[in-house]
Amino acid sequence: MIIVTGGAGFIGSNIVKGLNERGREDILIVDNLTNMVKFKNIQGLKALDYMDKQNFIEAIKNGKFDDANIEVIFHEGACSDTMEYNGKYMMENNFEYTKTLMHFALKKKIQLIYASSASTYGSGKHGFSEKPACEEALNVYAFSKLFFDNYARRYFETAESQIVGLRYFNVYGPQENHKGKMASMIFQMFNQWKAEGKVKLFEGIDGYGNGEQVRDFIYVKDVVKVNFFFWDHPELKGIYNCGTGHAHTFNTLAKGVLKYFGSGELEYVPFPEVLRGKYQSFTEADSSKLLAAGYDGGFTDIEEAIAEYCALLDKNDGYLLNER
Numbered sequence: 499m500i501i502v503t504g505g506a507g508f509i510g511s512n513i514v515k516g517l518n519e520r521g522r523e524d525i526l527i528v529d530n531l532t533n534m535v536k537f538k539n540i541q542g543l544k545a546l547d548y549m550d551k552q553n554f555i556e557a558i559k560n561g562k563f564d565d566a567n568i569e570v571i572f573h574e575g576a577c578s579d580t581m582e583y584n585g586k587y588m589m590e591n592n593f594e595y596t597k598t599l600m601h602f603a604l605k606k607k608i609q610l611i612y613a614s615s616a617s618t619y620g621s622g623k624h625g626f627s628e629k630p631a632c633e634e635a636l637n638v639y640a641f642s643k644l645f646f647d648n649y650a651r652r653y654f655e656t657a658e659s660q661i662v663g664l665r666y667f668n669v670y671g672p673q674e675n676h677k678g679k680m681a682s683m684i685f686q687m688f689n690q691w692k693a694e695g696k697v698k699l700f701e702g703i704d705g706y707g708n709g710e711q712v713r714d715f716i717y718v719k720d721v722v723k724v725n726f727f728f729w730d731h732p733e734l735k736g737i738y739n740c741g742t743g744h745a746h747t748f749n750t751l752a753k754g755v756l757k758y759f760g761s762g763e764l765e766y767v768p769f770p771e772v773l774r775g776k777y778q779s780f781t782e783a784d785s786s787k788l789l790a791a792g793y794d795g796g797f798t799d800i801e802e803a804i805a806e807y808c809a810l811l812d813k814n815d816g817y818l819l820n821e822r
Contacts, residue, residue, distance in 0.1 A: 667741030671718030741783025
């Protein structure tokens with residue numbers, strides 16, 4: 499059996515779809531469907547069962563999975579809202595939950611591949627390599643992810659089974675509709691054009707010109723490939739960046755969306771005060787550790803990915819699994 503927590507979410511549902519494409523249906527999807535729109539992400543997927551995230555972790559604690567034949571856990575479930583200010587809630591969801599799952603996986607010698615975040619690099623002024631000297635947290639979300647990474651680091655050398663944390667950079671692609679304001683800029687700009695015939699970006703900040711802030715954008719298809727690379731190499735452990743290693747400006751994204759539609763204008767809006775001091779104006783994964791581990795799956799060209807994603811948004815509202 500394979501377990502995917504957050505399996506009805508953005509990255510999790512793409513992983514489940516990828517598993518189906520590998521011929522695997524013995525999947526337990528764990529999630530929280532309070533946000534009911536997420537059901538659209540798993541409609542059409544093939545899975546063994548579904549379980550609420552709280553019921554699942556209680557069952558883990560109570561030993562109800564001790565005799566289950568579990569091959570790997572893809573742990574994508576978390577509170578990913580960087581604007582969430584309830585630290586207690588964030589730590590319960592992103593630290594304590596993951597810690598319980600990790601100790602279960604270690605005890606049962608189950609591969610555990612969990613979602614970390616590039617937000618652990620803070621402003622990025624110290625670089626984007628997987629080492630403590632580069633790390634800082636600008637919000638409680640980043641802190642919760644970094645605190646668990648540091649906790650997991652104590653176990654990498656002695657663990658008898660795989661523990662891998664993947665630091666996702668700016669992921670975009672199908673199945674992110676439910677994320678609302680936390681959805682990718684491509685999703686936001688596509689819908690802005692649909693509503694107003696134009697796309698909007700922030701004005702310059704931190705010495706960057708209008709729309710010239712730079713991020714490492716990675717297509718969700720490539721995130722699935724990286725997850726499966728580590729699944730296929732259970733001997734690997736540690737924290738790895740999951741980014742392309744090549745940053746692009748927000749203007750590049752906007753031009754890609756406008757090119758898809760063949761018309762429209764680009765408008766720059768004032769930078770929100772609430773984000774000052776909490777915003778990454780530059781991210782670019784140091785991919786050397788990932789490549790040294792043997793990953794050779796490559797990354798989708800950004801212009802190709804934007805065009806493909808916009809076409810899916812146009813055709814099917816950005817969903818992969820409901821096509822007939």
